[in-house]
Amino acid sequence: MSEPVRPLLIVVTGLSGSGKSVALKTLEDLDVYCTDNLPVELLPEFVKSVAGDGRNMARMAVGIDVRNASDLARIPEWLSAVGSLGFDYKLVFFDTRDEVLLKRYSDTRRKHPLSHGGLALADAIELERLRLRPLQAIADLVMDTSEMNVHQMRRQVTTAVGVGTTRGMSLLFESFAYKRGLPADADFVFDARALPNPHWDARLRPLSGRDAAVREHLDQDPVVQEFVAHVQAFLENWVPRFEAETRSYLTIAFGCTGGRHRSVYLAERLAAHCRSHGREGVLTFHRELE
Template identity: 65%
Template structure:
């Protein structure tokens, strides 16, 4: 499966969803390496291996040749599927305004709206070639995951989809949060020059937090609360639930806690568990 589309259209969430479903995922693969990658990954001994590759405007290759590379994959006896994730310009502008990420074409000196317009024009051939186009303009993360699963005919075992989302308070609370926890009182590695450029996903930052008694205690209290109440939410005919954790910058404390709580949930038997870091993803 080749995942493509507009920057900010939901490709990262889609790839994470596919990874949760057992796909071997690679993002931003140079497009000309697609046949070689598939040839190496689709080994005869790995007949059950499902592959997903993200290819978009960040790519260094000539995207106009993607049909040829897809044909080369088809010649191997496989059936590649191209899925295009789209969103209205207004939705893309809003999403970029809510994060610190830069559009991949702003390095050309373009305003964001112009960068989106140029990207849309450049991706028109892929949009026309796509086997499936998913419009994410009105979808939140839960809804997008559900749409990916249903549109692609995939299945998950859990009846309750859990999302652990990190965010920065200075950019406002996530609109779809069910539980919100404030981590701003915890030790902040932002003030350590060695840790400042890293995030809560990096081992060095994780080791820092694991050595902080306040963080260990906070994590235990929140995990205990969720162990008690998540099963009751599941029995309340809910399909989605978002646990949001905020800190000042949304980079260290909240990210670490979101990942740790997601791992704890998986250990407790929840199968449909995802993380989303608003200020990073």
């Protein structure tokens, strides 16, 4: 008889701008209980609190930022304490080359968390590497995201981190705007531009396909529901065939003009349909919203 699966704590850390937030959002989509910016010395108390409050969380993830990692030399001690509580743990370190980080910060115009007191961005990155070196040295998995875009990161987290309960192929439902081009990694692309556009309703224009008012509007349109039914039938027929070929993931993309209303609605609607039929590892990504 095999031993019972122990609950799992995933510690997500690494360089700022390397994809930690994307990783936590992906794990959250996989029903992992997530929290960010937890002081590292509180790891054992966090696990004890969540596991003991009746929520029966078998999978947790915490994000550790360079600003709250007060005594990294004691990380093994705190992880050992987590293990003594009956948890397995996995430390995942996100890394990115310096030149890529510099470009990402330039593109987003965000401040580095250590760029205080006039510290140049390149120097802040170097200081962060130095401070996080003890974590990288003991990481169970180091993930280099230098050549990855956001949805490639989500795929990598889903397939490489492994949360222990997802069975079968992972599905990523993505929305996008045609005016910004097709997603590079889409396996199937469905064009929603022929559907009625909520953009022309002034009440709905500032909203997105994730908002209730837009969902209700599109739920009531028979043309949209015919489109949904056809896509559902297509996926129900073909996804199992790809899964039988031992594919580990499949990306289904929906495009519309602006990537805010119809495509987002369809991605969320089809993802919910798959989850309601018992499929695990179903993710969503909205390129123009995130």
